[in-house]
Amino acid sequence: MKYPTRVSDAVHIMVFIHLDPTQDLSSTAIAYSIKTNPSYVRQLMAALKKEGLLNGTRGQAAPSLARVPSAITLLDIYRAVEGDKPLLHLDTHTNPECGVGVNIQLALSDYYAEIQKSAEKRMAEITLENIIETYHQYVQKVTATH
């Protein structure tokens, strides 16, 4: 399995759209920036639209954020593109004849849920605005050295 980068790519899309609404915002143009294909971009955008994070209409390349960046968290985006897929995975294929194994995984699930909650709590505190701010800082750093 490849490492999943949907959240990263979804953030990429959101920031890209917000940065300069005057430029070409077609899925093809966005795909060029991510270096992926337009279809994948549209799939992610569809997920973001479904969760009410993004606006867009068929036929015209003019997507826009459905809320201000300060009202969109990383958790919103995570949920939109990953659903309830967890960060850590239980081994659900242990030997059912071995009750020991089943109960170990059952016990583990309690703790994985806590870790997930901890990560999601932090995600909920990070907004698109924060990321855009940090983005601008990095851009400045680069231009400063030129």
Place this chain on the structure above:
Amino acid sequence: MKYPTRVSDAVHIMVFIHLDPTQDLSSTAIAYSIKTNPSYVRQLMAALKKEGLLNGTRGQAAPSLARVPSAITLLDIYRAVEGDKPLLHLDTHTNPECGVGVNIQLALSDYYAEIQKSAEKRMAEITLENIIETYHQYVQKVTATH
């Protein structure tokens, strides 16, 4: 299933070894409980030994925890088998010609680091002892209904 389950399986191994040191603790026996193969079990055990979490000698099937369960955290095990692999992955394949994309991922990395830290902090609070306790609770629940 091809989601990574190394952490889950490593915990499984550690708990299994601790539960009953008198039983057969060969990699084959442990593999049977996880329903996997002995080689995979030995690979995980090698990682755990390398990090000083597990004892064992070549030739004899008698592994043992290197520390008491209360002194082994989920983070220790995560580090042993996953190294510094993060829970969330940046898209490192964005178009380098598009400075926008590079900087977005750079900005994101700061926040991913925070999320990782938050998750790891929680992992560091969970010990093998906790998991074993919870395991026993689940075992009791099952036997109570019989």
Place this chain on the structure above:
DNA sequence: AACTATTGCAATTTATAAAAACACATGATA
């Protein structure tokens, strides 16, 4: 010493989820 069972590694193969690629009906715009 010979035999058996096991670990420790390395190499290879297989399975599977993610991303890439493709196809096309539908809607917008000029």
Place this chain on the structure above:
DNA sequence: TATCATGTGTTTTTATAAATTGCAATAGTT
């Protein structure tokens, strides 16, 4: 009408994890 875009499937490719195989090295046993 012609062109370009989206929305939404489906199919194909690719990357990683796990499974499998093989065997030298080590320990215990007879």
